[in-house]
Amino acid sequence: xxxxxxxxxxxxxxxxxxxxxxxxxxxxxxxxxxxxxxxxxxxxxxxxxxxxxxxxxxxxxxxxxxxxxxxxxxxxxxxxxxxxxxxxxxxxxxxxxxxxxxxxxxxxxxxxxxxxxxxxxxxxxxxxxxxxxxxxxxxxxxxxxxxxxxxxxxxxxxxxxxxxxxxxxxxxxxxxxxxxxxxxx
Amino acid sequence: xxxxxxxxxxxxxxxxxxxxxxxxxxxxxxxxxxxxxxxxxxxxxxxxxxxxxxxxxxxxxxxxxxxxxxxxxxxxxxxxxxxxxxxxxxxxxxxxxxxxxxxxxxxxxxxxxxxxxxxxxxxxxxxxxxxxxxxxxxxxxxxxxxxxxxxxxxxxxxxxxxxxxxxxxxxxxxxxxxxxxxxxxxxxxxxxxxxxxxxxxxxxxxxxxxxxxxxxxxxxxxxxxxxxxxxxxxxxxxxxxxxxxxxxxxxxxxxxxxxxxx
Numbered sequence: 422x423x424x425x426x427x428x429x430x431x432x433x434x435x436x437x438x439x440x441x442x443x444x445x446x447x448x449x450x451x452x453x454x455x456x457x458x459x460x461x462x463x464x465x466x467x468x469x470x471x472x473x474x475x476x477x478x479x480x481x482x483x484x485x486x487x488x489x490x491x492x493x494x495x496x497x498x499x500x501x502x503x504x505x506x507x508x509x510x511x512x513x514x515x516x517x518x519x520x521x522x523x524x525x526x527x528x529x530x531x532x533x534x535x536x537x538x539x540x541x542x543x544x545x546x547x548x549x550x551x552x553x554x555x556x557x558x559x560x561x562x563x564x565x566x567x568x569x570x571x572x573x574x575x576x577x578x579x580x581x582x583x584x585x586x587x588x589x590x591x592x593x594x595x596x597x598x599x600x601x602x603x604x605x606x
Numbered sequence: 607x608x609x610x611x612x613x614x615x616x617x618x619x620x621x622x623x624x625x626x627x628x629x630x631x632x633x634x635x636x637x638x639x640x641x642x643x644x645x646x647x648x649x650x651x652x653x654x655x656x657x658x659x660x661x662x663x664x665x666x667x668x669x670x671x672x673x674x675x676x677x678x679x680x681x682x683x684x685x686x687x688x689x690x691x692x693x694x695x696x697x698x699x700x701x702x703x704x705x706x707x708x709x710x711x712x713x714x715x716x717x718x719x720x721x722x723x724x725x726x727x728x729x730x731x732x733x734x735x736x737x738x739x740x741x742x743x744x745x746x747x748x749x750x751x752x753x754x755x756x757x758x759x760x761x762x763x764x765x766x767x768x769x770x771x772x773x774x775x776x777x778x779x780x781x782x783x784x785x786x787x788x789x790x791x792x793x794x795x796x797x798x799x800x801x802x803x804x805x806x807x808x809x810x811x812x813x814x815x816x817x818x819x820x821x822x823x824x825x826x827x828x829x830x831x832x833x834x835x836x837x838x839x840x841x842x843x844x845x846x847x848x849x850x851x852x853x854x855x856x857x858x859x860x861x862x863x864x865x866x867x868x
Contacts, residue, residue, distance in 0.1 A: 449746075
């Protein structure tokens with residue numbers, strides 16, 4: 422764990438103001454004139470919000486149960502605030518999303534353990550890293566960074582070593598992952 | 607404004623034709639986040655002195671990082687969570703949130719020298735991807751029954767945006783999820799650095815009666831796969847910001863701009 426310097430960061434003050442744009446219609450705008458500066462104090466943080474599959478996960482049309490390795494805020498940010506996330510004290514969280522936003526399911530059978538994951542490709546804002554059993558890590562990257570929305574970047578790593586890196590048509594992703602798993606035995 | 611099929615996108619290039627608006631910083635805003643992504647060919651750690659990189663992080667963030675983090679990538683959050691910066695083997699990613707984000711110029715003046723220093727240390731001499739996006743959230747309350755959500759949408763978003771979104775605004779049903787549209791173009795007609803402008807607007811309710819919630823607007827300019835030197839690439843980001851500024855004005859109703867101006 423990196424050494425952390427905890428200091429009092431600069432105080433930034435924002436003023437928000439509700440403004441009527443029509444009779445009975447209020448919007449809130451923020452003052453852009455407060456004297457804010459780039460904070461001087463940083464803390465190290467995880468590069469990726471990682472989702473760790475707890476056990477065999479139960480999946481229905483609109484819910485997944487996952488155990489999180491990161492704080493909820495960063496996860497929510499990772500998932501682009503499209504999902505409703507609720508967690509209990511053990512950090513077992515349920516992520517809800519409209520069923521149609523789940524464009525695929527991955528069912529890898531790596532080793533003795535099995536896990537079923539769902540991942541939203543269409544709205545993923547950043548790289549999703551999914552930690553699989555036995556040191557495998559799967560990352561899927563949003564098409565926002567490509568010219569073609571149908572493409573998704575697929576990376577499979579094990580113990581930080583890149584095994585496979587490819588660009589895959591999202592409609593073929595499930596089939597592609599199936600072939601990868603088959604090759605891995 | 608013209609929208610293209612994926613096939614047309616690959617065939618056609620044109621300059622953005624948003625009305626050009628002289629740049630200014632408005633006294634009021636509903637901007638929440640600015641995201642900057644800079645991609646480059648994967649650095650080869652064999653050519654990088656870990657000590658130099660460690661020193662870079664120490665100097666700029668006053669933090670010691672492990673060798674593993676130096677090699678595999680490291681990110682930092684500011685304590686107030688208004689700034690997040692990620693140094694990864696093949697990309698930089700910066701998120702600057704309001705009110706720390708005051709203007710593109712302040713972001714550029716603070717961060718670009720740090721980026722240039724970083725590129726020098728890790729031996730990056732070219733960039734292959736640039737994405738700049740801005741995310742806005744507008745809180746609203748409807749305090750009477752006469753005004754509907756549809757009325758509000760028309761007050762906030764431009765007519766062009768609502769028409770091009772091609773959803774039935776009167777039925778409102780499809781507005782529960784974000785609507786995303788994109789347009790390919792260049793900064794100028796003779797510009798080789800093709801890019802895509804996209805906007806995504808949406809709605810998040812606070813109450814079932816739709817009387818309060820948040821209207822969202824995300825605008826993005828993303829390059830295609832490019833190969834440009836550092837200096838040209840960083841200059842290009844300023845052009846992207848100009849496109850976003852013009853694009854934002856194209857997306858929102860003039861009445862909102864007027865409210866932001868005073």
